[in-house]
Amino acid sequence: MEKRITVAIDGPAGAGKSTLARRIASKLGYLYIDTGAMYRAVALWAERLHVALSDMHRLEQLAEQAEISFVAGESTVLLNGEDVTHAIRTRAMGQAASQVSAVPGVRRAMVKSQRAMGLRSSVVMEGRDIGTVVFPEADVKIFLDAQAGERTERRARELDVPAQTVADEIRERDHRDRTRAEAPLVQAPDALYVDTTGLSIEAVEQELLRIIRARTSNGKERTQ
Numbered sequence: 001m002e003k004r005i006t007v008a009i010d011g012p013a014g015a016g017k018s019t020l021a022r023r024i025a026s027k028l029g030y031l032y033i034d035t036g037a038m039y040r041a042v043a044l045w046a047e048r049l050h051v052a053l054s055d056m057h058r059l060e061q062l063a064e065q066a067e068i069s070f071v072a073g074e075s076t077v078l079l080n081g082e083d084v085t086h087a088i089r090t091r092a093m094g095q096a097a098s099q100v101s102a103v104p105g106v107r108r109a110m111v112k113s114q115r116a117m118g119l120r121s122s123v124v125m126e127g128r129d130i131g132t133v134v135f136p137e138a139d140v141k142i143f144l145d146a147q148a149g150e151r152t153e154r155r156a157r158e159l160d161v162p163a164q165t166v167a168d169e170i171r172e173r174d175h176r177d178r179t180r181a182e183a184p185l186v187q188a189p190d191a192l193y194v195d196t197t198g199l200s201i202e203a204v205e206q207e208l209l210r211i212i213r214a215r216t217s218n219g220k221e222r223t224q
Contacts, residue, residue, distance in 0.1 A: 004119070004121060004122050005028075006125065009142045009143075009208075010141075010185070015151060016201065018126060020204055030123055031072050031123045035127030037077045039098075042063050042106060045079060046058075059106050062106075111134050115134060131143070131187075133183045140215045143187040143194065146197045150197050
């Protein structure tokens with residue numbers, strides 16, 4: 001039986017986690033799991049049910065009941081069987097997800113779901129606590145980072161909004177992620193630090209693939 005491989009990619013907003021994790025999962029034939037999308041999905045469900053983001057008990061219930069899944073080889077996100085890929089990608093959902101992810105009960109429910117996914121297949125999972133909380137025994141741990149200015153520019157281009165607005169949001173998000181009591185954003189002691197400042201997506205992708213192949217026995221690129 002082929003060994004299941006877990007690749008954990010952590011880092012702050014704008015470091016390139018989602019893009020790189022998706023590309024690497026495709027190259028290796030692994031399942032890509034965007035944990036941020038899971039929190040966005042819970043936030044979306046809460047909005048639809050008119051649940052206040054301050055209602056921690058109800059948010060925890062939604063997180064426990066939510067059936068969130070991903071489609072291998074795609075960026076599709078399913079919430080209770082519905083394709084919410086585009087609905088969760090708004091700035092509003094991103095901000096709501098940041099608040100939802102700070103709720104301890106929600107994080108516990110999401111971690112349980114994420115671990116279950118990782119036990120079923122080889123995965124590339126990205127987020128903020130993958131290598132420290134979700135999969136502390138991951139085969140490969142990478143902490144992606146970039147200078148604050150570049151992270152702001154990337155996110156501003158992606159969202160097509162003023163850089164100053166994004167800078168304020170990233171600053172707030174970084175503070176919330178790093179100081180929350182439950183699973184704060186920190187680099188795992190055994191994670192490899194990769195600074196993506198000034199590097200192309202292709203260059204970082206090649207470096208991450210090199211790291212993964214060096215640490216696994218079956219990190220071969222999938223042939224089409």
